[in-house]
Amino acid sequence: MDIFNDILNLRFIDYLDVVLVALLLYYLYKLVKGTVAINIFLGIIIIYGAWKLTEFLNMELLSGIFGGFMKVGIIALIVVFQPEIRKFLLMVGSTNFGKRVSFLQRFKSDSANTTDIEAVVAACNKMSMSKTGALIVFENNNNLDFLLSSGDEMNIKVTQPIIESIFFKNSPLHDGAIIISDNIVKATRVILPVNNEKNIPQRFGLRHRAAIGITEKTDALALAVSEETGHISYFKDGEFVVFEDSNQLTSLIKKDLV
Numbered sequence: 722m723d724i725f726n727d728i729l730n731l732r733f734i735d736y737l738d739v740v741l742v743a744l745l746l747y748y749l750y751k752l753v754k755g756t757v758a759i760n761i762f763l764g765i766i767i768i769y770g771a772w773k774l775t776e777f778l779n780m781e782l783l784s785g786i787f788g789g790f791m792k793v794g795i796i797a798l799i800v801v802f803q804p805e806i807r808k809f810l811l812m813v814g815s816t817n818f819g820k821r822v823s824f825l826q827r828f829k830s831d832s833a834n835t836t837d838i839e840a841v842v843a844a845c846n847k848m849s850m851s852k853t854g855a856l857i858v859f860e861n862n863n864n865l866d867f868l869l870s871s872g873d874e875m876n877i878k879v880t881q882p883i884i885e886s887i888f889f890k891n892s893p894l895h896d897g898a899i900i901i902s903d904n905i906v907k908a909t910r911v912i913l914p915v916n917n918e919k920n921i922p923q924r925f926g927l928r929h930r931a932a933i934g935i936t937e938k939t940d941a942l943a944l945a946v947s948e949e950t951g952h953i954s955y956f957k958d959g960e961f962v963v964f965e966d967s968n969q970l971t972s973l974i975k976k977d978l979v
Contacts, residue, residue: 836904837879838974842967844884845946845953854895854948855888856928858913859978860902863939872897872911879904888946898931898943914938924950932956942977 772787841857848855858865873894877883879901887909888895897910913931921929925947932943937959945954955962955970957977964970 836901836978838971838978840879840881841884841901841944842971842974844881845944846967847881847885848888848946849951849953852948852951853885853888853890853946854928855884855944855946856898856913856931857884857944858898858900858911858932858935859942859944859974860900860907861940861942861978863941865900865902865907865935865939865941868900868911868913868935869908872900872908874908875899875906877906879906898928898935925954929954929956933959936960942974944974 768787768790772784772791775784775787836859845855845857883906884899886892887899887906894909898913899909900907900911914934915927915930921933926949928945928947932945932954933956935941936943936956940958943956945956946952947954953970955964955973962973964973
């Protein structure tokens, strides 16, 4: 009965507090989902729980060890989660609010990204057959407008012929990457940040390093078509994503693109 009365006596600010915490947890989940960071996060929670348990049981030696670890935990978190923290701050600072009318729309099935993924994948398959190099970046929550000045701003509806014509070897637009957002090619010939730290097989070139760089620094997704082999590569969170065929690739992109 007392609990029921407490619920009735909650203020508006208390409800707002709960909503904000839920929103924060939602963003944190999106940040670490599918990465090794979530395992590290769970490890920290376990150590924190062990610390409180040893404190409760008056186990001074173990409590002191765990307590010392937790005292330097902030520094350790900054070092270990440096890429994730950078991505989280970028997510908070550059979220495309124009693409999200309301918070509730995130949970509606009809609020998915409108990009014609089938057309993009079909274009990649065609370019793969002719060994035409291509680099396609899908804008997600993080706004990529800061990259537009490095290329040519566009406003072209996504279709298979458009994608193929952009990357045609004699086209003046084929160098660099294109950025796609909500079925619109926002820019062509975009210069992306290149990752030089991660070791990747020598058969992969600058396109693949650029795809790793942009998906590592933001929550964008990227497709790269190798000019040497025609192989299509899909990137998310700075990593290669393995897929079996075009249907699975299409499904993966639709799932990852919110």
